[in-house]
Amino acid sequence: MYRFRHQIFKERLGWQIPSRGSLEWDSYDELDPVYGAYYRRGAIIGAFRLLPTTGPYMLRDIFAELLRGEPPPCAADVWELSRFAVTPVCGDSRAQLTCSEDMFEVLRACYDFSCSNGIRQLVLVTSVAVERMLRGVRVPLVRLGDGRPTQLDKVLSVACRVAITDELYEVLHPLCYESALEGAA
Numbered sequence: 333m334y335r336f337r338h339q340i341f342k343e344r345l346g347w348q349i350p351s352r353g354s355l356e357w358d359s360y361d362e363l364d365p366v367y368g369a370y371y372r373r374g375a376i377i378g379a380f381r382l383l384p385t386t387g388p389y390m391l392r393d394i395f396a397e398l399l400r401g402e403p404p405p406c407a408a409d410v411w412e413l414s415r416f417a418v419t420p421v422c423g424d425s426r427a428q429l430t431c432s433e434d435m436f437e438v439l440r441a442c443y444d445f446s447c448s449n450g451i452r453q454l455v456l457v458t459s460v461a462v463e464r465m466l467r468g469v470r471v472p473l474v475r476l477g478d479g480r481p482t483q484l485d486k487v488l489s490v491a492c493r494v495a496i497t498d499e500l501y502e503v504l505h506p507l508c509y510e511s512a513l514e515g516a517a
Contacts, residue, residue: 333369334361336376340417348485360414363388368441370418370434378418378438382445385410385455391476391491395457395484398491400477405493409452413442416456439471440504446496453495460488470503 334355341347341356350358363383370378383389385405389412392404418435446454458466460481466473476491483489494500 333367333376333379336369336379337415337417340419341415344420346486356415360388360390366445368438368445370438370441372434377434379415380413380417380438380442381415382442382451382454383412383414384408385412390414391455391457395489395491398457398477398482398489400480402477405453405455405476407453409450410493411446411451411454413454413456416442416458436504443496443500443504451496453493455491455493457484457489457491460490463490463492472497472499472503 334357337356338351338354341349342351349356360381360383366382368380368382369376385392386408391398391412392406396404416438418432418438442454445451455476463473463475471494473492473494476493479490481488481490
């Protein structure tokens, strides 16, 4: 998974982040986070990291400027989603930004873990482009702070929260939801 993160964040996106050889690893990986990984044919194609907001986490410690003075979330049922990545659908084009079935699989895994562990809300730092893509498929993101984007390096970024709700379930599990409705009729 750390090699996958290195390929996505360091090589493809050009982030200025520490790597150990071909492995992307930061101090937040030393805090016993929860990881999710999605594989196809033995190769990782998606991953994420979750940390509780009751301890150190990136939005609070590194990207607090995105909160514009709003206190950082700190609750046992609010966790940070970070290092979310999915292999691009077509090659490694930076322009390729689509909500693929692989992305939905990784998001579903994150949602399912959250539900199973009493997590009611996720916070995240993301690019405006990814935020737009997620809103386009009805993921109910709410910007934190005053909502204004901030340029972080070369990326226009925002801090968001998403509630772990039935509405999000319907977005991430549309076929299951439709089947449940049909069974109730």
